[in-house]
Amino acid sequence: xxxxSSPTHSSVEDAVSAAVQLLRRARRVVALTGAGLSVPSGIxxxxxxxxxxxxxxxxxxxxxxxxxxxxxxTFYQWLQPLVRTMQEAQPNPAHKAMTRLQEMGHLxxxxxxxxxxxxxxxxxxxxxxxxxxxxxxxxxxCSSRVKTELLWPTVLSGQVPRCNKCESPLKPDVVLFGELxxxxxxxxxxxxMDAADVVLAVGSSLVVxxxxxLPQRSLSQxxxxxxxxxxxxxxxxxxDVKIEADVADILPRIVEGxxx
Numbered sequence: 165x166x167x168x169s170s171p172t173h174s175s176v177e178d179a180v181s182a183a184v185q186l187l188r189r190a191r192r193v194v195a196l197t198g199a200g201l202s203v204p205s206g207i208x209x210x211x212x213x214x215x216x217x218x219x220x221x222x223x224x225x226x227x228x229x230x231x232x233x234x235x236x237x238t239f240y241q242w243l244q245p246l247v248r249t250m251q252e253a254q255p256n257p258a259h260k261a262m263t264r265l266q267e268m269g270h271l272x273x274x275x276x277x278x279x280x281x282x283x284x285x286x287x288x289x290x291x292x293x294x295x296x297x298x299x300x301x302x303x304x305x306c307s308s309r310v311k312t313e314l315l316w317p318t319v320l321s322g323q324v325p326r327c328n329k330c331e332s333p334l335k336p337d338v339v340l341f342g343e344l345x346x347x348x349x350x351x352x353x354x355x356x357m358d359a360a361d362v363v364l365a366v367g368s369s370l371v372v373x374x375x376x377x378l379p380q381r382s383l384s385q386x387x388x389x390x391x392x393x394x395x396x397x398x399x400x401x402x403x404d405v406k407i408e409a410d411v412a413d414i415l416p417r418i419v420e421g422x423x424x
Contacts, residue, residue, distance in 0.1 A: 170195035179407045183390045184421035186362055186404060187270045190388075193336065194360035194412070195262060196379060197276045198368025200393055203411040204256040207249055207280055228341035236324045236333035243336075247319050250298065258366070261415035263287040268391070270422060273356040277368060277375050279338045279340060292353045294345050294375050295336035303327035305333055311337055357381040363389045367411050369398040 181399060187193060199207070225231050225241040247281060263286045265271035273290045274283055279298050283291045300310045308329050315325040325334045339345055353375075357363065360382040370376045376398070383402055391403040392414050400406055407414055 174309050174421055176407060176409055177416070178391055180417050180421060182404045183392075183418050186388055187265075187364075187388055187418070187422060190270070190362040192360050193271045193362045193364055194263075194356045194382070195271055195274045195364040195366060196275075196368060196375070197262075197274060197278060197366045198370075199278060199366025200369075201258050201276075201411055202253065202256070202278055202280055202282055203367070204258060204410065205253040205280075205282060207246075207282075213406065215281075217260075217330060226331070232333075232335055232340060236335075240324050244319055244322065247316055249278050251316065253280060256412045257280045258411040258415045259283060259286035259288070261419045262366075262424070264419045265415075265422075266290070268419070268422060271364065272291060273353075275353040275375070275378060276340075277372065279336075289315070292349050294339075294349055294353050294378075296336075296346060297360075298336050298338060301325065301334040301336045302370060303330060303332050305332040307328045309335065309337075329330045346374070348373070353378055353394075354381060362386050363387060364392075365389060365397075365399065366392045366415070369395065372398050 169380055181367075185260075192309060208294050224236055232239045241348055259282050259305075262271060262274060262283065266288055273292060275292045275294060276283055277295050279293065279295055281297060281299060298312055300309050301312050301315055306327060306329050310328075318325040324333065355379045358381050363379045363382045365379060368380070379399060379402075389399065389403045390405045390407075391399060392399065392407045392409070392411055394408055
């Protein structure tokens with residue numbers, strides 16, 4: 165059962181130990197990961213005041229479906245440096261630790277808000293990208309779909325990639341503001357949370373809905389929560405363990421604890 169108030173531990177070491185004990189006893193663990201997991205890989209998060217992706221851009225203008233339809237040129241100008249960053253990014257120790265947790269049988273599904281594909285690059289499986297991904301792009305007019313690896317050279321050259329069939333702009337298969345989450349993936353994520361007795365939330369501010377509502381499906385059935393992220397979240401009082409520290413340090417320590 166999760167506590168009614170935020171837990172306190174005398175040290176990060178105690179909190180890591182508490183997380184290890186929860187994972188050892190768990191029947192089924194599901195992770196929810198956010199942008200903070202990929203920050204150690206060099207990919208900026210969204211909400212940091214100076215370095216976040218939204219620090220200097222209005223998401224409703226550059227990253228909404230209406231904005232894309234109105235000006236795909238503006239969207240791709242904003243996306244260009246992020247594409248370059250994602251192409252250079254590699255899985256960090258946190259991604260690798262989550263893969264290890266799966267290999268050890270301590271983690272089942274990974275529900276991720278990230279679009280960078282680093283979970284899969286680290287060898288993880290049962291990854292549910294509820295905000296879409298950057299592996300493919302689609303034409304909004306004729307529904308043609310292509311691999312984005314064929315498009316990135318065009319994007320990096322400052323041009324808008326266009327459909328070979330109808331010449332309309334191609335949009336990466338990520339969820340923009342004003343779009344619905346991919347329903348099949350969302351339904352799988354809901355089922356995963358319904359079956360989980362421990363939710364491992366990592367690197368997420370847990371403020372972007374509907375993804376942020378997913379842990380409540382487990383908590384409402386008496387599930388426990390391990391929360392590893394910087395800053396406050398709406399779930400702080402629900403978490404059995406809250407650790408505010410570098411995810412690339414903490415997750416490998418949890419793996420080490422489970423191995424001992």
